[in-house]
Amino acid sequence: MVFSSLTFMFIFLPVVLLIYYLAPKRLKNLFILISGLVFYAWGEPVYVVIMIISTLIDYTAGLLIDKFNDKKAVRLICLLVSLVMNLGLLGVFKYSGFILQNIDGIFGTSLYDPAHALPLPIGISFFTFQSMSYTIDMYLGKVKVQKNPISFAAFVTLFPQIVAGPIVRYDDIAAELDSRTIDTDCIYSGIVTFITGVGKKVLIANNIGMLWTAVKEISAGELSALTAWLGIIAFTLQIYFDFSGYSDMAIGLGKMMGFYFPQNFNYPYQSKNISEFWRRWHITLGSWFKSYVYFPLGGSRRGIKKTLMNLAVVWLLTGIWHGASWNFILWGVFYGILIILEKLFLSRLLERIPAFFSHLYTMLLVILGWVLFDTADLPTAFGYMGAMFGGNGVLWDNQGMYFLINYGIILLIALFGCTDLSKRFFDRAREKTPKLINYSTPFAKFGVLILSTAYLADATYNPFLYFNF
Amino acid sequence: MKKSLKANKIKPYKIIMIALFALFLAAMPILTLIFNPPEPKPFSENENRYLSAFPKLSFESYKDEKFMEGFDEWLSDRFYGREEWIAIKNTADKLLGKTENNGVFVNNNMMMQIWKGYDGEIYSKNLNAVNNFVKNNPQAPCYFMLAPNAQEIYGENVPSFAEVDSQKNFIDKLYSDLNESIKTIDIYSALNENKDSYIYYRTDHHWTSYGAFLAYRAAADELGYTASVYDDFNIEQASDSFRGTLFSKTLDSSITPDVIDYYTLKENEPQVKVSVFKDYDTKSGRVNYDEYDSLYFREFLDVKDKYSSFLGQNSPLVTIENPNAKTHRSLLVIKDSYAHCLVPFLSKEYQKVTMIDLRYINTDFRTMTPIEDYDQMLFVYNVITFSEDESNLLKLNMCK
Numbered sequence: 001m002v003f004s005s006l007t008f009m010f011i012f013l014p015v016v017l018l019i020y021y022l023a024p025k026r027l028k029n030l031f032i033l034i035s036g037l038v039f040y041a042w043g044e045p046v047y048v049v050i051m052i053i054s055t056l057i058d059y060t061a062g063l064l065i066d067k068f069n070d071k072k073a074v075r076l077i078c079l080l081v082s083l084v085m086n087l088g089l090l091g092v093f094k095y096s097g098f099i100l101q102n103i104d105g106i107f108g109t110s111l112y113d114p115a116h117a118l119p120l121p122i123g124i125s126f127f128t129f130q131s132m133s134y135t136i137d138m139y140l141g142k143v144k145v146q147k148n149p150i151s152f153a154a155f156v157t158l159f160p161q162i163v164a165g166p167i168v169r170y171d172d173i174a175a176e177l178d179s180r181t182i183d184t185d186c187i188y189s190g191i192v193t194f195i196t197g198v199g200k201k202v203l204i205a206n207n208i209g210m211l212w213t214a215v216k217e218i219s220a221g222e223l224s225a226l227t228a229w230l231g232i233i234a235f236t237l238q239i240y241f242d243f244s245g246y247s248d249m250a251i252g253l254g255k256m257m258g259f260y261f262p263q264n265f266n267y268p269y270q271s272k273n274i275s276e277f278w279r280r281w282h283i284t285l286g287s288w289f290k291s292y293v294y295f296p297l298g299g300s301r302r303g304i305k306k307t308l309m310n311l312a313v314v315w316l317l318t319g320i321w322h323g324a325s326w327n328f329i330l331w332g333v334f335y336g337i338l339i340i341l342e343k344l345f346l347s348r349l350l351e352r353i354p355a356f357f358s359h360l361y362t363m364l365l366v367i368l369g370w371v372l373f374d375t376a377d378l379p380t381a382f383g384y385m386g387a388m389f390g391g392n393g394v395l396w397d398n399q400g401m402y403f404l405i406n407y408g409i410i411l412l413i414a415l416f417g418c419t420d421l422s423k424r425f426f427d428r429a430r431e432k433t434p435k436l437i438n439y440s441t442p443f444a445k446f447g448v449l450i451l452s453t454a455y456l457a458d459a460t461y462n463p464f465l466y467f468n469f
Numbered sequence: 470m471k472k473s474l475k476a477n478k479i480k481p482y483k484i485i486m487i488a489l490f491a492l493f494l495a496a497m498p499i500l501t502l503i504f505n506p507p508e509p510k511p512f513s514e515n516e517n518r519y520l521s522a523f524p525k526l527s528f529e530s531y532k533d534e535k536f537m538e539g540f541d542e543w544l545s546d547r548f549y550g551r552e553e554w555i556a557i558k559n560t561a562d563k564l565l566g567k568t569e570n571n572g573v574f575v576n577n578n579m580m581m582q583i584w585k586g587y588d589g590e591i592y593s594k595n596l597n598a599v600n601n602f603v604k605n606n607p608q609a610p611c612y613f614m615l616a617p618n619a620q621e622i623y624g625e626n627v628p629s630f631a632e633v634d635s636q637k638n639f640i641d642k643l644y645s646d647l648n649e650s651i652k653t654i655d656i657y658s659a660l661n662e663n664k665d666s667y668i669y670y671r672t673d674h675h676w677t678s679y680g681a682f683l684a685y686r687a688a689a690d691e692l693g694y695t696a697s698v699y700d701d702f703n704i705e706q707a708s709d710s711f712r713g714t715l716f717s718k719t720l721d722s723s724i725t726p727d728v729i730d731y732y733t734l735k736e737n738e739p740q741v742k743v744s745v746f747k748d749y750d751t752k753s754g755r756v757n758y759d760e761y762d763s764l765y766f767r768e769f770l771d772v773k774d775k776y777s778s779f780l781g782q783n784s785p786l787v788t789i790e791n792p793n794a795k796t797h798r799s800l801l802v803i804k805d806s807y808a809h810c811l812v813p814f815l816s817k818e819y820q821k822v823t824m825i826d827l828r829y830i831n832t833d834f835r836t837m838t839p840i841e842d843y844d845q846m847l848f849v850y851n852v853i854t855f856s857e858d859e860s861n862l863l864k865l866n867m868c869k
Contacts, residue, residue: 006544010501014494042537188483191490207565402568402630409565442486449493451561457554459545 001042003249004201029154036157047121055156057085058131065138066145082135086128093118098324123163131156134170143171151177160253164246166264167284180258194252199448200245202455204414209238211407220383226400228387237414267420272358273350274338289314331372500549514773515717520546556720568628571718576626580715581619582674586634587856595862600648602865608840614654615640616807616851619669636852659687670727673713678730685814694818702732711775731765739791746786764813779809785829794820801843808849827861
């Protein structure tokens with residue numbers, strides 16, 4: 001089930017919230033588990049089993065690590081079982097097809113059979129990372145064991161964060177799993193964050209995504225520079241509003257239920273360099289890799305050579321995590337190289353130039369990164385980049401102008417919305433006229449909810465014109 | 470101490486937000502359930518389709534996700550105030566500067582179905598189908614009438630920078646690519662010269678009776694009849710509240726509803742017999758018909774689909790017999806729905822006119838009505854159907 005659907009917003013959510021608030025405290029976690037399984041099974045009726053198995057293994061691993069506190073070997077075995085199982089699931093479902101395809105490509109074999117290709121279970125990259133965090137932290141002695149199987153299962157199946165993050169580590173919500181307070185403050189703030197997320201996803205990301213879809217259909221050799229820029233700017237904004245909107249929805253839903261998830265985005269497109277961008281973009285993924293890969297490898301404490309090596313590993317993995325395809329790997333390598341360069345000398349240079357240029361540098365590279373990320377293959381990506389810089393010899397054409405007329409306003413709204421300008425404006429206004437801002441917020445948010453509902457209701461509206469043709 | 474202070478400080482605006490959210494989330498599913506039509510599959514006039522039924526839950530339908538898909542569709546189809554929600558969405562889109570809405574341009578109090586250009590492959594297939602058919606069926610001389618759509622005549626209403634091909638060029642191309650034995654009928658000029666008149670509906674993708682009248686006049690010389698003039702007709706305004714297919718697509722009620730006119734001759738309006746295909750027995754080759762005594766099926770004036778009052782909804786085969794016609798000739802019309810407005814005029818000139826709609830026939834149509842029965846064959850298509858429909862013309866060359 002996705003949050004931005006009528007079924008979720010008007011059936012699942014009201015029913016779940018009603019029961020959840022009415023349920024006695026001791027049954028709340030059990031209900032989280034049940035609702036999470038229904039939520040997940042709605043999209044993955046069969047693979048919900050994988051999630052259950054993964055939960056059971058990690059729960060047991062945690063128990064055993066706790067029990068055999070002083071037996072190093074047992075603890076290590078438990079950790080390895082959990083890692084092998086989680087990474088194994090990822091490997092089989094996410095990467096096996098890709099690996100076979102490449103083996104076929106190199107050796108001319110035909111191991112890969114598209115007819116029997118495994119589908120990618122929804123959210124597998126998220127929930128495996130989440131529950132692995134528990135066993136690793138158990139092994140490192142950073143968290144206390146969760147003895148209650150229902151509480152542990154509630155952590156894995158907590159529906160707000162099941163399918164698209166933020167990557168909530170066990171440590172983040174361990175305290176809340178056992179005892180949490182739900183009051184008007186957290187419900188209010190949850191609703192506001194949730195509606196903000198709905199608006200970002202439904203009103204902005206979906207709309208602007210149509211521009212990118214339209215541009216992608218045009219072959220790279222026929223794009224004017226204007227169209228190419230409009231298209232990739234649309235994708236740049238779409239992926240931010242889509243992903244951060246989804247995170248906001250998750251964080252808001254979590255708050256409504258008394259959980260405080262970590263922040264996942266912090267105005268990434270305002271960054272002055274690439275390292276900063278990644279501290280503001282998909283924060284929970286970056287910090288996961290930092291905690292569980294970069295630091296264990298030694299981080300930056302073992303000399304420059306080792307540091308660069310570690311960075312390279314982390315960025316290669318980041319690329320691979322995004323998808324089983326060469327363009328994601330390249331995209332990861334692209335960022336790895338940039339971050340290594342920044343570490344070596346570039347960031348010192350960037351500090352000395354006017355802020356405008358460091359912003360320009362960052363956004364230009366991020367945008368080029370998105371071309372790599374979302375085009376079919378390298379020739380297309382380079383063809384597209386060529387078109388952006390006038391490679392087709394056409395700076396603008398009617399098609400580009402037509403896109404500009406149709407999407408200009410929403411692009412401007414989105415550009416404004418991905419900066420913190422409006423937040424700063426409202427924060428200041430709230431200081432001056434707190435009543436006005438506080439009392440207009442519920443109505444403004446309600447307006448966004450109404451408008452989003454209108455866009456959601458449109459999804460299946462499809463008059464069949466041929467009746468009278 | 471601290472805690473009690475906090476408890477006293479529940480802010481009213483927070484309560485307002487929570488109340489609005491809770492009420493809305495509760496109201497929509499409840500209203501949806503209460504106002505849901507009891508029929509398992511109610512008909513949506515605007516969408517011209519049956520809305521989906523509640524899915525059956527079984528292990529199979531759960532496993533292959535048919536149940537979930539069905540549920541999502543059901544909720545979306547039956548969502549309370551669905552068309553109002555869509556109207557809100559379309560208004561928002563308009564405010565954002567979107568110039569297209571569901572395949573329709575809305576501009577200058579007029580909706581126009583969008584045609585951006587043609588697909589060369591579909592074009593050649595359709596062209597070859599017609600040419601082959603005419604080559605293999607030389608029994609009756611063949612004529613071709615390709616009608617432009619409103620977008621071509623009212624090019625000034627096409628939004629700036631929109632890349633749309635010229636339908637005039639498309640018509641010219643088809644007319645020159647058609648086999649020489651097919652006589653082409655130019656109606657573009659007549660329509661274009663009269664663009665200040667009401668020749669296309671504002672909310673529907675068809676031409677008006679007046680538009681069809683112009684085509685009837687323009688075809689006179691080629692088809693060989695003496696067309697009646699405008700003043701020969703009585704014009705009855707049958708409806709002034711017609712909201713057609715393009716309205717259904719956009720649900721934009723800011724556009725003035727359309728007027729439907731019926732044309733009848735002031736003198737000697739023929740008494741016709743209209744036979745509409747009911748069913749067909751493939752074994753005996755016998756076609757059963759529903760019979761009517763008027764060109765105008767007034768029962769459709771009471772429903773949304775008022776254009777169907779012109780000889781009914783599309784049907785495989787419709788025959789209009791006029792025993793008092795000026796000549797004894799008969800005409801076979803192979804057509805899309807543009808013909809429904811035109812054939813009432815043609816029926817004055819022929820003893821028998823038969824309309825064939827290939828989109829609704831899946832057999833060799835000659836088994837139902839042999840070409841030998843006709844003196845002339847006329848194709849009536851509009852540019853969009855001819856250039857976009859991939860299958861109907863291919864059925865011309867089906868063999869029994």
